[in-house]
Amino acid sequence: MFENLTARFEKVFRFLKGQGKLTEANIKEALREVRLALLEADVNYRVVKDFVSRIQERAVGQEVMSSLTPGQQVIKIVHEELIKLLGEKAEPLSLKGPSPVTVLLVGLQGSGKTTTAAKLALKLKKDGRHPCLVPADVYRPAAIEQLRVLAGQVGVPCYEPGQGESPESIVKAALNYAGSQRCDTLIVDTAGRLHIDRDLMEELRRLKQILSPEEILLVVDAMTGQDAVNVAEAFHKELSITGVILTKLDGDARGGAALSVRAVTGCPIKFVGVGEKLDALEIFHPDRMSSRILGMGDILSAIEKA
């Protein structure tokens, strides 16, 4: 599927060879391929449209570096702009403020919130902090048990809700619990919900009000398609999220959702999930993501050496 792209670019390269300046006409050909690559990577249609026209503007009239063909020059510009859009460099978690600092995880059903909560706890523990996990998903069968088991694996405390306790009451109690356990960080797992579910989005707003979280992280499945923009925009509008975690990047999804989510929220992608194991959480690297979305690691490293 993706190997075509390399072949297609080769065609474009040949087509563009021997031209000293990037013109509207020769860029157009290359950008058509870029557009297709981005769409195949699930970058949202509108985001692609904006992006491609921005590239076009920037590229027209540029001198072609002597070491590159005009086609490669376009790719170089595309790659640079993608990195810029994805956020240049990795952004760490913000854990300022009085203890306990709270991190709230939100997102659609099955995106990976509970697993990611435990992964974050492990990471913070390794960093010398004292995190505590809070299960505020009272809807999914065995969701609380799932977090409890994972907390045991990480070796951090997990708040134990009472029978029928509401999410609001759970997070309130957890604030006190953190004190009693000498925890400096609360990581709150919430139930998966649709961004169009008014009641459950309202519930998140109440949790936010109670907790005043330092970070509200939207957990997004890297396999998400065109709908990623709708989801991200709605969660951001409702909660003013502070960052994004992209999960399930260990598969072969190109991960265009990263670009869509970043474009509509402007929020940094902080981590990526790369497996089911609890240490499978990595810092987000915009340059790697850019290559992945374009499906062209090889070409890019060749260009970088030039």
Add this chain to the structure above:
Amino acid sequence: KNARESLSKKIDTVVARGRPVDQELLEELEEALIMADVGVNATSLIMARITEVIKKQRPQDSSKVQDILKDELVNLLTIPAHPLDPSSAKPFVIMVTGVNGVGKTTTIAKLANYWKNQNFSPLLVAADTFRAAAIDQLVLWGERIRVPVIKQQPGADPSAVVYDALEAAISRKHDLVIVDTAGRMHTRVNLMEELKKINRVISKKLPGAPHETLLVIDATTGQNALSQARLFKEAVGISGLVVTKLDGTAKGGTVIALCHELGVPIRFIGVGEGLDDIEPFDPVAFVEALLG
């Protein structure tokens, strides 16, 4: 609601305005298909066919174009296949597969409940022994719908659980066995081998089984669904699809390319987290929702 309107184009509003049938209209249709996750390749294919039909029929009104598009999509989604009929074997064994978090376990609870209401006696098998509390999750569903669940300890060999379950199903005369498997990335070779092994154990114990192998696809998924379907099919031979989470704003258009390419029918769709949020697949209704 606003987000949805500003960012996704409804095909209905594109075509149903009595506009002339011109290039602009076709471009907007193309855009709408891409935004429904139909994908670049399948969209080109569909647009080529539509252009062909338009040339022949020369429709004056754009709403006619909508009918042409609907017919085309319904065609692509109508796959000739034997029906999914649990009374065709006893016990009828269904294996449920898919990548992580798509809705396998929930779908199994819904299906067991659906067939229980038609007087079948299902048995559920907790063969996801890997994910934290996966067994508890299925057991809770089982209690809720009053259907027994065969399980072992977390970390047990899934094939051994399935073997036990088949013995139990035979001796207790269950009509239907539904196997919940752990979510796995289709690219993880060893995990796909594990799935093949479960399959072998089933067919050794009960020749002809599993009678149905379902692949669950999350409607929110983009083009990666194709890769998932190809690799799961290669490993264990998918006979049907279930598309979940169609109650959200994602259109699930990726299954159009998928059904067409793999020749595998969609059996059910999931439209919520509740037990009753499952419907037998209806291509016409699906296409209408996709375009609406």
